[in-house]
Amino acid sequence: MPRKQPVPPKPFPVHPNRRSLVKQHLNRILGDLPISPLLSLCKQHQIEVPAHATKHLLTEHLTTYFQRHAVSELVDVVTQYLDASVADLKTLFERLTATQRASLVAGGYLTISRTAEVTAYGKVLMVPYYDYFDYLNLLAHQTQIPDAIAYGRYFRLKSATHQEKQRLATERERQRRQLHREQQAEFRAAYKLAQAQLGEPGTLAYLLLNLAFWTHHINHLAKLDQKVDYYHYKDQALRLFFRYRDTEFVSVGVYTPEQPDKRHLTLCSHHFDEYCAYYRDWGDSVMTYYATNQAVVNQCPGCELQVVSDYYTLYFFEINNEKLRYGFHVPYRKALTAFGDRTNYPCVDHSDENQEGPYRFGRAITKDELAVLGSPTEIVNNFEQAYNDLLQFEPPNH
Numbered sequence: 213m214p215r216k217q218p219v220p221p222k223p224f225p226v227h228p229n230r231r232s233l234v235k236q237h238l239n240r241i242l243g244d245l246p247i248s249p250l251l252s253l254c255k256q257h258q259i260e261v262p263a264h265a266t267k268h269l270l271t272e273h274l275t276t277y278f279q280r281h282a283v284s285e286l287v288d289v290v291t292q293y294l295d296a297s298v299a300d301l302k303t304l305f306e307r308l309t310a311t312q313r314a315s316l317v318a319g320g321y322l323t324i325s326r327t328a329e330v331t332a333y334g335k336v337l338m339v340p341y342y343d344y345f346d347y348l349n350l351l352a353h354q355t356q357i358p359d360a361i362a363y364g365r366y367f368r369l370k371s372a373t374h375q376e377k378q379r380l381a382t383e384r385e386r387q388r389r390q391l392h393r394e395q396q397a398e399f400r401a402a403y404k405l406a407q408a409q410l411g412e413p414g415t416l417a418y419l420l421l422n423l424a425f426w427t428h429h430i431n432h433l434a435k436l437d438q439k440v441d442y443y444h445y446k447d448q449a450l451r452l453f454f455r456y457r458d459t460e461f462v463s464v465g466v467y468t469p470e471q472p473d474k475r476h477l478t479l480c481s482h483h484f485d486e487y488c489a490y491y492r493d494w495g496d497s498v499m500t501y502y503a504t505n506q507a508v509v510n511q512c513p514g515c516e517l518q519v520v521s522d523y524y525t526l527y528f529f530e531i532n533n534e535k536l537r538y539g540f541h542v543p544y545r546k547a548l549t550a551f552g553d554r555t556n557y558p559c560v561d562h563s564d565e566n567q568e569g570p571y572r573f574g575r576a577i578t579k580d581e582l583a584v585l586g587s588p589t590e591i592v593n594n595f596e597q598a599y600n601d602l603l604q605f606e607p608p609n610h
Contacts, residue, residue: 220366223359225349226320233348234283234290240348241290242271242278249293250274257281266489295325296347298339304350305357312361313340319364322346395580403584409535417533419602420461423449424531424538426595431540432577433588440588445595450542451550452602453529461533464551465560466544467526474523477502480514520545527551528560 234241242250250270254261259273278286301322302308316322323343330339350357406425411418427449434442456462477498479487487501502509502517509515525544530537544554577585585591 220363222319222363223356224353228345228349228352230287230345231284233345233352234286236352237348238278238283238286239271239275241286241294242274244344245289245293249289253289264489290344294344295341296344297341300347301342301350304347304354315361315364315368316350317364318368319360319366321350321360321364392580396583399580400584406536409533411533416456416459416605416607417461419598419605420453420456420459420531421533421536421538423452423595423598423602424536424540426591426598427540428538429577429581429585429591430595432575432581433591436576437588442588442592445592445599446540447542447547449595449599450527450529450540450547452599453531453540454551461531463530463532464557465528465530466554466557467528467541467560467562468522468554469524472522472525474520475499476518477509478516478518479509480512483509483512483515522554525554527557528562 247267247270250267251261253259253274254270257277259277261270261273298308298313301313305312313322317324323346324340325343326341327338328341330337350360353360410421410425427446430442430445430449434440434446453462454464457464479498483505486505487498491498491501509517522544526541527544527547529540529542531540532538582588586594
């Protein structure tokens with residue numbers, strides 16, 4: 213029988229006195245607290261501060277007060293308003309992994325105070341936040357964090373047998389592969405249906421829709437791999453579609469969002485200090501400051517507002533028949549020379565803007581789509597074939 217592994221020694225206390233931590237890290241705690249509880253504390257203890265006081269000034273007054281008075285009430289304030297993120301923990305131990313964090317939790321050195329939903333990589337993830345006092349305890353014993361991880365690892369492995377973890381991991385992988393096969397089959401069926409709905413081969417409708425089909429996937433490929441300039445293929449296709457804008461299969465419009473212009477404000481040192489003092493600590497942006505102080509900033513020779521008109525305006529191409537529809541956007545300013553003034557086109561309205569992610573419209577191609585469509589090289593080859601077929605199209609003589 214394998215020898216029973218002994219419990220490793222505890223490197224430092226798990227739950228230190230919280231009031232001692234507050235006294236030890238008073239400046240850090242007050243600096244980390246948001247401005248609203250600082251104002252509440254000043255009001256509660258009748259500390260006079262000027263209206264719209266800066267966070268720095270509030271912190272100074274409260275530091276002076278709590279250096280002379282009991283700090284027990286700050287423990288509750290910290291518990292209510294502060295916790296430590298994964299990024300905070302990585303300032304203490306740069307390469308801290310999720311498994312190592314789990315070990316610290318199992319060993320009692322970290323307590324999860326809450327979780328928050330975060331959308332990343334097309335998934336909704338639950339991100340943990342940790343007790344702020346546990347974070348301060350690790351900060352005080354930063355050099356011993358590896359020992360704390362080793363201590364917690366013993367209890368993490370003991371909490372569930374390795375065989376059970378392996379069984380659960382194997383089952384999750386089986387389910388993942390099954391889901392992948394099902395998604396692949398669904399996309400393969402949709403791909404075949406789309407190909408069947410392109411129309412009669414050799415006709416203008418077929419050639420336009422076939423190029424639109426491959427441009428659609430080139431566009432998604434460009435959002436997956438930005439190291440390769442796939443967008444120039446899309447630009448080629450749009451210029452070719454433009455030749456057929458008077459046909460029933462191609463329409464061109466212009467999409468103008470509510471705020472089409474890009475604005476960048478550079479403040480002089482005086483107005484920047486004013487923004488920092490009265491706006492930034494309250495979470496307001498520079499443009500919110502400008503909206504409130506527009507007349508003063510416009511008259512200031514040291515401040516500069518740069519406006520790029522129609523920066524967010526887009527041309528919108530739609531290629532469709534009675535069964536299929538493909539839509540493409542291209543920046544108005546980028547393509548103005550090729551497609552002409554916006555007044556030549558109808559306005560289009562969109563309600564399908566992405567609410568999250570780096571792209572206003574569209575998404576990156578998925579692994580399941582690549583598995584059916586082929587490699588990026590094959591997608592490009594199919595695009596070029598479709599492009600050349602349409603480029604060489606000659607309408608039949610009547």
